[in-house]
Amino acid sequence: MKDLEDIQGSRVYGRRLAKPLKKTSAARLEKYFSLYSISLEQNETIDVSQLFDHEPKEVWLEIGFGKGEHLIEQAKANPDVGFIGCEPFVNGVSGMVDHMDREGLSNIRFFMNDARLLMDALPDGVISRAFILFPDPWPKKRHHKRRIVSVGNLKVLSRLLKDNAELRIGTDHHDYCRWILARLMENPDFNWKSDHPDDWHNRPDDWPSTRYEKKALKQGRKSSYMTFIRTSRKATK
Numbered sequence: 001m002k003d004l005e006d007i008q009g010s011r012v013y014g015r016r017l018a019k020p021l022k023k024t025s026a027a028r029l030e031k032y033f034s035l036y037s038i039s040l041e042q043n044e045t046i047d048v049s050q051l052f053d054h055e056p057k058e059v060w061l062e063i064g065f066g067k068g069e070h071l072i073e074q075a076k077a078n079p080d081v082g083f084i085g086c087e088p089f090v091n092g093v094s095g096m097v098d099h100m101d102r103e104g105l106s107n108i109r110f111f112m113n114d115a116r117l118l119m120d121a122l123p124d125g126v127i128s129r130a131f132i133l134f135p136d137p138w139p140k141k142r143h144h145k146r147r148i149v150s151v152g153n154l155k156v157l158s159r160l161l162k163d164n165a166e167l168r169i170g171t172d173h174h175d176y177c178r179w180i181l182a183r184l185m186e187n188p189d190f191n192w193k194s195d196h197p198d199d200w201h202n203r204p205d206d207w208p209s210t211r212y213e214k215k216a217l218k219q220g221r222k223s224s225y226m227t228f229i230r231t232s233r234k235a236t237k
C-alpha cells in the first residue's frame, strides 16, 4: 500500500493507525482489500460501472466513514445502491470490513486513503448522494485550511454530484457548523434543504447514527444534520 504522502503530494492530517490489528481482522482486511478496495493509477479516471458486480441503481459516496456504522446501515437498507467509502484510518476500515463480513454485504467499495485523490479520479455527475459525517473540526484558526468542507472540495463535489443530488453533512461543532453553512450558502451549486427552521436539529430517519454523533451526545453536545441539494445544471446556465 502506498503511503499517503507519496501520492500526488496529498496530505491527510490525523491518525492512520492507532493500534495493531488483531490477526483475524488483519487477515480479513487483506482479503477485502484485494476484493473490494479501489486502487488508483496516476491520471486514471475511474469507470464507476466497472466497480460493482452488478450495475447499481445509483452510486453514493461517504467521505471519512470512520468505523463505518453509517455506511454499513445504508448499504443494508439500499441493496441496489453501490457505495463508495473513503477512509484513510486503517483501524476504521478494518472495523467497517468486519461489519461488512458479518452482514454479508458486497455493495461497498472502499478507498483507504485521502478522499480527495479518489474524487479527482471520478468522472462528472456520477454520484447521487454524498455524506460527510462529523468531519474533523480543526478548531484552531491556523488549521482551518485542513477542513474537508472547503471551497475547493465543494467545487469537486459539485462536479461529481448529479443534478438534484443530496449532500448530507453532520457536525457537533458549532463553529464548523457555521463555517459549513457559509461555504455552502456562498456556492450557487448548492441549496440548503430546510423545510422547517428546526429540521436540522433532528436526524432524519434514513440517516443512521455514527460513533462520533453518539460520542458527542454522551458529552452533552447536540448535533446538526444538514442536507444540501446540488442545483440543476440547466437552471444555472
Ligand SMILES: C[S@@+](CC[C@H](N)C(=O)[O-])C[C@H]1O[C@@H](n2cnc3c(N)ncnc32)[C@H](O)[C@@H]1O
Binding pocket: 012, 013, 014, 015, 063, 064, 065, 066, 067, 086, 087, 088, 089, 092, 113, 114, 115, 116, 132, 133, 134, 135, 136, 148, 210, 211, 212, 213
Ligand atoms: C471525526 S471522524 C468521524 C468518523 C465518522 N464519520 C463518524 O461520524 O463516526 C472523521 C473521519 O474523517 C477521516 N478523514 C480525515 N481526513 C480525510 C480525508 N482527506 N479523506 C477521507 N477521510 C478523511 C478521519 O480519518 C476520520 O475517521
